[in-house]
Amino acid sequence: MRITIIGSGNVATHLAAAFKNAGHRIVQVYSRDMQHAALLAYHVKADAIDDLKQVDPETDLFVIAVKDDAIATIANQLAGFKKLTVHTSGATDLESLSAIIPQAGVFYPLQTFSKEKEIDFWQVPLCIEGVDETVTTELENLAQTISNRVYRIRSDQRKTLHLAAVFACNFPNYLYDVARTLLANKNMDFELLRPLILETAEKVQDNLPAYVQTGPAVREDELTMANHLKMLDDQPQLKMIYELLSQGIITNKKAGH
Amino acid sequence: MRITIIGSGNVATHLAAAFKNAGHRIVQVYSRDMQHAALLAYHVKADAIDDLKQVDPETDLFVIAVKDDAIATIANQLAGFKKLTVHTSGATDLESLSAIIPQAGVFYPLQTFSKEKEIDFWQVPLCIEGVDETVTTELENLAQTISNRVYRIRSDQRKTLHLAAVFACNFPNYLYDVARTLLANKNMDFELLRPLILETAEKVQDNLPAYVQTGPAVREDELTMANHLKMLDDQPQLKMIYELLSQGIITNKKAGH
Numbered sequence: 001m002r003i004t005i006i007g008s009g010n011v012a013t014h015l016a017a018a019f020k021n022a023g024h025r026i027v028q029v030y031s032r033d034m035q036h037a038a039l040l041a042y043h044v045k046a047d048a049i050d051d052l053k054q055v056d057p058e059t060d061l062f063v064i065a066v067k068d069d070a071i072a073t074i075a076n077q078l079a080g081f082k083k084l085t086v087h088t089s090g091a092t093d094l095e096s097l098s099a100i101i102p103q104a105g106v107f108y109p110l111q112t113f114s115k116e117k118e119i120d121f122w123q124v125p126l127c128i129e130g131v132d133e134t135v136t137t138e139l140e141n142l143a144q145t146i147s148n149r150v151y152r153i154r155s156d157q158r159k160t161l162h163l164a165a166v167f168a169c170n171f172p173n174y175l176y177d178v179a180r181t182l183l184a185n186k187n188m189d190f191e192l193l194r195p196l197i198l199e200t201a202e203k204v205q206d207n208l209p210a211y212v213q214t215g216p217a218v219r220e221d222e223l224t225m226a227n228h229l230k231m232l233d234d235q236p237q238l239k240m241i242y243e244l245l246s247q248g249i250i251t252n253k254k255a256g257h
Numbered sequence: 258m259r260i261t262i263i264g265s266g267n268v269a270t271h272l273a274a275a276f277k278n279a280g281h282r283i284v285q286v287y288s289r290d291m292q293h294a295a296l297l298a299y300h301v302k303a304d305a306i307d308d309l310k311q312v313d314p315e316t317d318l319f320v321i322a323v324k325d326d327a328i329a330t331i332a333n334q335l336a337g338f339k340k341l342t343v344h345t346s347g348a349t350d351l352e353s354l355s356a357i358i359p360q361a362g363v364f365y366p367l368q369t370f371s372k373e374k375e376i377d378f379w380q381v382p383l384c385i386e387g388v389d390e391t392v393t394t395e396l397e398n399l400a401q402t403i404s405n406r407v408y409r410i411r412s413d414q415r416k417t418l419h420l421a422a423v424f425a426c427n428f429p430n431y432l433y434d435v436a437r438t439l440l441a442n443k444n445m446d447f448e449l450l451r452p453l454i455l456e457t458a459e460k461v462q463d464n465l466p467a468y469v470q471t472g473p474a475v476r477e478d479e480l481t482m483a484n485h486l487k488m489l490d491d492q493p494q495l496k497m498i499y500e501l502l503s504q505g506i507i508t509n510k511k512a513g514h
Contacts, residue, residue, distance in 0.1 A: 068481065091473075091481050110449060112456055112471050116464060123452050151449060160443045163485045168436035168450045169457045170472030171502045172429035177466040177509060179425035186417045192367060192408060193425045194462050195380050199369055200426045201458030205451050207373060209434040214369050215427030216348075224325065224348050228420045237505060244498050245428045251494075252434060 001142060002058065005029045005046070006074055007065035008036035010113035011088050013043075015065060018121040018146040020044040027059045052077045059083060061142070063107065068092050075100040086139065090127075090162030093155045098131045105130040105139045108158060109147075112169050121146050127153035127161065178238060210252060217249035258399060259315065262286045262303070263331055264322035265293035267370035268345050270300075272322060275378040275403040277301040284316045309334045316340060318399070320364065325349050332357040343396065347384075347419030350412045355388045362387040362396045365415055366404075369426050378403050384410035384418065435495060467509060474506035 031037035041048035130136030288294035298305035355361035387393030
């Protein structure tokens with residue numbers, strides 16, 4: 001397929017590379033910043049542009065991988081080409097694209113991408129949605145050329161998925177940082193916690209989280225929880241987080257989850 | 258070394274196996290429940306006992322791996338043997354053991370153990386403390402026969418470490434379950450989130466968490482956060498968790514962590 005990438009951030013970069021590796025042709029990479037466009041374009045052997053007036057109409061698919069609030073603006077500028085166009089956003093309706101471009105879809109990779117770390121794209125869940133069965137099937141076929149985990153997900157489901165990803169990824173990462181800070185205050189290195197963090201994530205690869213829950217809250221070990229709260233006396237925000245999450249664990253257990 | 262294991266839970270089981278694999282001799286395994294004692298004893302070729310009166314005095318080390326509130330009771334019954342004795346608890350002072358048995362120490366493995374999952378003990382951080390340099394060195398040498406990650410950690414540090422482990426392990430696991438429930442309510446499978454969870458933990462193996470933080474809070478994407486909060490309107494507890502953790506991420510970012 002001939003694919004045009006709009007954007008040069010983490011999602012654009014990892015998607016473009018996956019498409020290229022699968023044998024698709026990346027026609028152009030667009031970014032407002034020519035240096036960013038050029039860098040990604042170089043990697044995927046495409047042309048770089050920083051003006052949507054330079055878009056090559058000889059393409060089969062526009063992939064809009066930009067910030068959520070820029071999707072509509074970009075879509076308006078691409079509407080005239082009447083091509084298959086997708087956005088890659090977890091939090092944005094299909095509607096907001098299909099209202100502008102009829103042949104619209106969503107191509108949402110559910111993963112946390114970083115410039116620092118390579119990723120095996122075959123393991124990345126791709127959430128697909130199209131305006132109709134023809135578009136959906138076409139996107140599904142494309143998705144299967146780069147990932148083994150392709151799912152049809154409706155807009156309302158995808159919004160929930162995006163929210164769930166905040167709980168499963170962004171918030172745990174923040175808690176890792178809380179733990180790191182607690183250690184640093186006592187001259188201990190974050191290295192001590194890394195194996196524990198990895199094992200916690202690995203355990204739920206084969207089990208449901210409620211089944212492998214450990215710690216004082218699930219044991220209802222009131223003494224340890226009281227001691228922990230006392231240690232957080234000078235950090236009221238962390239104390240509140242500790243109380244709320246412990247209460248959640250206890251409630252879950254009582255509900256027999 | 259000749260080692261006697263007091264307890265038959267997850268820590269006792271994994272430690273006993275690691276000692277046995279390293280060539281140490283497990284003399285006896287004690288549990289109040291004879292079946293539990295016998296099961297572990299069978300695995301590590303030791304004798305099983307369910308009465309501390311049957312303890313074989315021909316041992317070099319007692320490892321007390323029982324619930325925190327049972328440590329003192331057990332220690333009192335072992336005091337007469339005057340042997341090197343350690344507990345394995347993150348939340349318990351060395352003091353509470355050394356007040357009963359002078360040759361006391363701590364042997365705290367910082368990992369989440371489960372019956373379901375084998376673990377590479379060489380990667381498990383072992384936190385060592387002894388009443389004096391002789392005991393500490395002896396425990397350190399023993400620890401190095403089963404792990405590549407041996408740390409000297411004082412009682413006050415270990416308490417902080419134990420608290421930090423709740424933030425780095427128990428709370429993230431709970432948040433995985435929150436995410437699972439959100440998905441289940443929209444007929445989506447937890448499988449969708451597993452690669453994201455694993456990648457989030459893998460990212461911090463080489464980076465500090467604050468450096469790889471993603472999501473709406475760190476982008477200060479107010480619109481997405483408002484939408485997420487609206488979706489949690491009927492779950493006030495989750496809403497509060499969302500608000501607190503997002504606020505924590507924003508505060509961290511502003512502090513330039």
